[in-house]
Amino acid sequence: MCAYHPESPARYICQGESCFEKRIFCHACLKNNKHMHSVNRNELIEELPQILEGSRQDCDHLLEFIEETFKEIILFKDYLIRAIRKKYHIQIELFNEINIESKCQALDNLIKFKEDSKIIQQVLDQPFKTVLSHIKDGITDVCLEQVTYLGQMTEQERQQFQNHITESQNLFQSNRLEEALEKVERALIINPRDLDALIQKGNILMRLQRLKEAQQQFIQALKIDELHVTSRFALGSYYIRTNQRRQALQQYFKIIDINPGNQQAIIQIDQLLEETY
Numbered sequence: 620m621c622a623y624h625p626e627s628p629a630r631y632i633c634q635g636e637s638c639f640e641k642r643i644f645c646h647a648c649l650k651n652n653k654h655m656h657s658v659n660r661n662e663l664i665e666e667l668p669q670i671l672e673g674s675r676q677d678c679d680h681l682l683e684f685i686e687e688t689f690k691e692i693i694l695f696k697d698y699l700i701r702a703i704r705k706k707y708h709i710q711i712e713l714f715n716e717i718n719i720e721s722k723c724q725a726l727d728n729l730i731k732f733k734e735d736s737k738i739i740q741q742v743l744d745q746p747f748k749t750v751l752s753h754i755k756d757g758i759t760d761v762c763l764e765q766v767t768y769l770g771q772m773t774e775q776e777r778q779q780f781q782n783h784i785t786e787s788q789n790l791f792q793s794n795r796l797e798e799a800l801e802k803v804e805r806a807l808i809i810n811p812r813d814l815d816a817l818i819q820k821g822n823i824l825m826r827l828q829r830l831k832e833a834q835q836q837f838i839q840a841l842k843i844d845e846l847h848v849t850s851r852f853a854l855g856s857y858y859i860r861t862n863q864r865r866q867a868l869q870q871y872f873k874i875i876d877i878n879p880g881n882q883q884a885i886i887q888i889d890q891l892l893e894e895t896y
């Protein structure tokens with residue numbers, strides 16, 4: 620059906636790149652000059668299977684590129700490990716068999732190992748951190764939490780999700796914040812639109828003093844459901860923590876709108892007003 624006229628059948632799909640209208644439309648829409656911004660990018664609805672097929676192929680190319688890049692990294696990691704092991708991991712049996720020149724060289728190398736090992740770690744540490752942070756940015760850029768057509772979780776996924784969340788909460792309780800963060804991130808890969816998981820991640824980031832990132836989590840949760848009171852409270856406490864009292868007040872007022880008589884919100888508002896004046 621047409622996205623604008625539920626009573627009439629869909630005839631066209633707009634493929635224009637800078638389109639802000641709903642992309643499935645009918646003949647009446649066309650007559651009313653909808654999607655005239657890029658007429659030559661309007662396709663017949665019958666083309667849909669080919670359009671999806673084309674996109675799947677593009678997606679496969681990107682995934683292949685990622686797989687190949689990582690395979691190469693892992694291949695060279697194996698070479699590096701083998702090289703280090705050959706040079707420094709010397710068994711006593713081998714040592715006894717080699718000639719005196721080699722024995723001296725082996726001992727020489729072992730003495731220099733501490734220095735060499737420090738250098739290798741330093742050289743690798745920074746690029747690895749950079750790559751890892753780019754990968755994390757990539758995951759964030761996909762914005763999976765905004766995708767409304769994600770299917771339901773399978774029973775197994777639900778179980779895994781719940782395990783990650785529980786572990787994350789326990790780690791959070793015992794103040795093992797980095798580990799707690801990793802667990803909740805795993806849960807969010809399974810279900811990126813789970814509000815409690817987003818809030819959990821935000822709360823961990825708050826404790827880690829990564830306040831901006833924490834705020835993003837709360838805002839993301841509210842984009843999914845702007846009536847979610849827990850998210851509003853979390854965003855409110857972010858604003859208090861960062862001394863933005865006006866914005867904090869706004870959040871608590873919205874909570875009262877959603878849920879009139881919410882005691883916790885009323886107490887927060889009272890406190891904020893007392894402190895302001």
Ligand SMILES: [Zn+2]
Nearest residue numbers: 621624645648
């Ligand atoms: Zn229409």
Ligand SMILES: [Zn+2]
Nearest residue numbers: 633635638654
């Ligand atoms: Zn359009």
